[in-house]
Amino acid sequence: MPTPVSDSTGQGPRRRTLLVAGAAAVAVSSATGGTAWGGAPRDDAYDASYDTLLARAAEQLTGGAFDAADPDFAAALTALDTQASDWWRQLDRSTGRTALWADLSPATEPGNFGQSYTRLRTLATAWATPGTSLSDSAETADALLDALRFLHSTAYHPGRPESGNWWFWEIGAPRALMDTCVLLRARLPADELAAYTAAVARFCPDPDRRTNSPSLAETGANRADKAVIVALRGLLARDAATVALARDGLSDIRDGGRNSLFQYVTSGDGFYEDGSFVQHGSVAYTGTYGSVLLGGVGQLIALLADSAWAVTDPKTSVLYEAVERTFSPVVFDGLMMDAVRGRAISRERARDHDDGAATLSHILKLASGAPAPYAERWRALAKGWIRRNKVTPYPGLVGIPAIARAKAVLDDPAVPAADRITGHHAFTSMDRVVHRRPGWALALSLSSKRIAAYEAGNGENLHGWYTGDGMSYLYDGDDLGQFGDAFWATVDPYRLPGTTVDTRARDDIGTGGGTGTYRPKNAVAGGAVLEGRYGASAMELLAEGSTLRARKAWFCLDNAVVALGAGIGASEGRTVETVVENRNLHLGGPARRLTVDGRGQPGRDGWSARFERARWAHLDGTGGYVFPDFPGRADDHGLRALREERTGAWRDINTGADTGGSASPVTRRYLTLWFDHGVSPVDASYAYVLLPGASAAATAAWARTRPVRVVANDVVQAVEARRDGVLAAHFWGPGRVGGLSVSGPGTVLVRRSHRGVSLAVADPGRTETSLAVELPFPVRKVVRADDTVAVRPGRRPVVTVQVGGSRGRTHAAELV
Structure with a gap:
């Protein structure tokens, strides 16, 4: 079990609540980066700038002028209107109320007032957006003003001490409150606006420090989030020094740049030169915290552009380089790889396609203010991602502002649609490996004493025990729903692809307040890259709460990935397994054919079999699997296969206050292949080869001709690809x-x-x-x-x- 870490350590939840159910209109915690170089202008000299920048901030929320008849905009507008209308009908406007919504009662609880402000922002956005049923409604505006008064007097004001999760007090609530004030600024009485900005000043006075723990310096996405909040507060309060403080926080002027968002770090939170992004000290978090930081940087650069507070830090190039160095390798056809999404994998309303769409939107936002060479490449990347994803189309995942940016790219014939990137990427500073070929990609999630095997807490990621034990994510261009189609709610969490596990029963993790991480004691996790094309990686497995030990290695070649395991042992009297595959076959449609050594296998759910000395297998729609001989092979227990229909609920893995999943059952079908190493194995081993996209005939030919040979699988694990002239090895x-x-x-x-x-x-x-x-x-x-x-x-x-x-x-x- 991980030790829960109090929220004062900076490990509060990252929230990306969407304005619209099923359509992300505005991210709740958009982060920012930007830098300060220059002093604070005098209020009187720059008074006109406030109105200009506040209008720009409002346009960032609503999208500005657009054609409501355009089918893409019409869909997003309908989604916004549907969600806002639903919350409008449920809004309690009675005089004796204790909450604004019955399901968020009492309003005094941090999670409840935090989400209440988020819903008010959605209502305000619908009110400020032409074409919704609430557009420019005096009744709606009056009700919103009254709701803000209620929350201020009851729940969120300077006189209350922080309790519960710090994030709601210092980021979640103030961000939504400031956005709402931006939209309603023409209607807000001056004294009420002053009261709200004072409340935010109490809990988020600057981007530099954690208010409930003043000695703790903010880093990464949390710092970026706070910079946005402080900037909006400064604009609303017409306080030039506060706007400058927000800008300066991005470069950490206060502490001489120690926590600047525009630098490469060598430890802790932030961007690394190898493309890694870490948050919470030890978690690979490119896909959530990193994305939020990127989005905020783009937003603040655009917001403050051409003003006295413009971001002019010369080191913004670190952010620009991160688009292709850090983000692009982990985005596959618009999907954000789950290996870098941390505990967010357990969020029903923020799946891989949602976080991928958010990142894509942030990149296009950043492109609007970036130097032309960067912007041109990014727009081409985005165009390729959007065009290739037909399963979860981008316009259905984002709101009007993001659609407007995307349409400008899609409609521009001068912008080419970039092909999928290829190559091998070793993110050594976050124990992640990504191997990309034209039709597929593989991500490896490793862990060590430096990088956590998992993060859990605040009710999130309750079954993430093995996600950092060498889990292998195979992405196929023909099956973009593999991990986004209820995978985490239904998969057997004891049988994640690529992992070697002790089959003991596990308790839920992360059920209490705060978040915690588990870092194993092994040192080895990572590998080498040859010519940017080939890769070899290794991880020593020292299992949590078990005597299980193993030496694991992966060799990534042109059309194959070879996985080796050796020294597998445990002594508790339980079975140990290595999972070759656990493929989501979705629900409905004909069974996808499994062939083993040339023989078709039954397609019914509930079927299982053991294959002694199997040489190869093939799954239609995915590819081939080869089980080669190797020196010292002792295949005593053989390959196991199972077809099953699994039912679960998102609530089983996430009970978070504002991210908790539905208790409604969902069902998916799976095909699982694994090696059974037996009870308390001693020096067991395995070898298998993944041939993504290969036909059954090609798989059989590969198994027969052996173009890649396993030459060692013990204290040295090595393969030889004779056709390519490659010898790859990990020496223990x-x-x-x-x-x-x-x-x-x-x-x-x-x-x-x-x-x-x-x-x-x-x-x-x-x-x-x-x-x-x-x-x-x-x-x-x-x-x-x-x-x-x-x-x-x-x-x-x-x-x-x-x-x-x-x-x-x-x-x-x-x-x-």
Whole structure:
């Protein structure tokens, strides 16, 4: 069990509540980045700027002028109107009320007043948007003003001390309140507006500190969120110094840039040079916190542009580079990969397509103020993502402002639709690996003593036990609903693809207040990248609450991923399994055919079988699986297969105050393949190959011809791809394989071709100072090498790599 961490540590929930059910109109916690370079202007000299910028802020919420007859806008408008009308009908306007909505009673509870402000913002947005049933309604405006008075007097005012989750007090409620005030500013009496900005000033005085823990400096998305709130408060209060404080918070002027959002970090929260993004100190969070930060930066840059408070920090390039370095590799046809969404995977109303759409929207928002070379590439990326996703179309996921930006790109013939990116990405600072080919992508979720295996808390991610134990996410361009179609509500959480597990029963995690993380004790997690095309990764599994241990490795090649496991052992008397696949077959339609060694298997739910010495399998619509021989193979328990229909509820995995799922049952069908290592195995092992998109005939041919050979699977795990001239290995200690020898633990890839030799070396355990690699063929000279690489040419060349202090990154050389 993770130890719950109090919310004062900065591990409160990230909320991306949508204005419209099923259509994200405005993100509740849009974050910001921007930088301050310059002083605060005098109020009297810049008074006209407030009105200009407030009008711009309102347009960011409503989308400004648009054609309501346009089908795309019409759908978003209808969605906004439907949600707002529903909440309008349920709004309690009686004099003796204790809450604005019956399901958010009493209003004094932080989660309830926080969500109440969010709903009021939705109503205000509908009131301010032409074409809704509430547009410019005097009755609606009066009711909104009265509701704001009620919440201020009852629940959210400077006289109340914080209680419960800090996030509602310092980010959730003040952001929604300030947005609502922006929309209603022409109607708000001056004294009431002053009272509301005073309340926000009490709980969110600046972007720099946690109010309920003043010694705690805000970082990452939390800092960005607060900068937006402070900027809006400053504009509404016509206080130039406060607007400047918001801008300056992005660059952390107060603390000399220590927590600037425009820098690469080497530990803790923020962007890393290898493309990683971490929040809460140890969680891979590109897809939620990182996305929120990106969105806020774009919003604040656009909001303050051409004003006395314009963001002019020269280091904004860090954010611009992050679009392609950090975000693009983890977005697949508009879907945000679940491996970087943390506990958000358990949120029914924020699935991979929702967070992907939010990120896409943020990128286009940032493009509006970015230098042309960046903006042109980003728009092409976005156009490709939008056009390829026919399963969850972008216009149905976002609101009017985002649709307007997207339509400008889609309708511009000068903007090409970029193809899917390809390549291998090792995000060593967050223990994530992404391998991308033209038709598919694979993401690996690893963990170590540096990066959490999971985060849970505030009722979220109750069954996330194994999500960081080597879970493999296979994305297929023909099945974009694999993880977004109720996967987390229905999948067997003990059988996640890629994991090796002790089958003991587990208790729910994260049921209490606050959030907590579990970091295992292993050092090795990560690997090396060769030519940006091939990759080898490894992870030592030290299971939580069990004696289970395993050495796991993955080798990512052009059309295949080879997964190896060795040294698998446990002593508690329970069965240990390694899961090859657990594919969501959705609901309805004909059963997808499973073939094992050329024989079709039954398609009925409830079918199961054991296959001794299976050589290959194929699942229609997904691809092939090969089970190769390897030195020392002892396949005593064989491959297992199961078809099942599984029913669950989102409430089973998320009971959060404002993210809790529905208790309504949902059902999906699954095909599961796994190895049964038996009870308390000793030194068990496995090998399997994923062939995404391959036909049954191609899979059978691959199994027969073995273009990739497993050459070791013990204290060295290695494969050889003969056609490509690639030898890839992870050494768990000093060793030799295929004529290649290494002086200590590390990952090595070598490719030999007619052009010469490419070499990649990494120390994913971060335990060594240097590694000596002896090559099994002659080398005459060095063509190119990193400054950490020294080569002694000759008949048996030795390459010495200074890996100390490199935090697991790849060191490369090209030789002839």
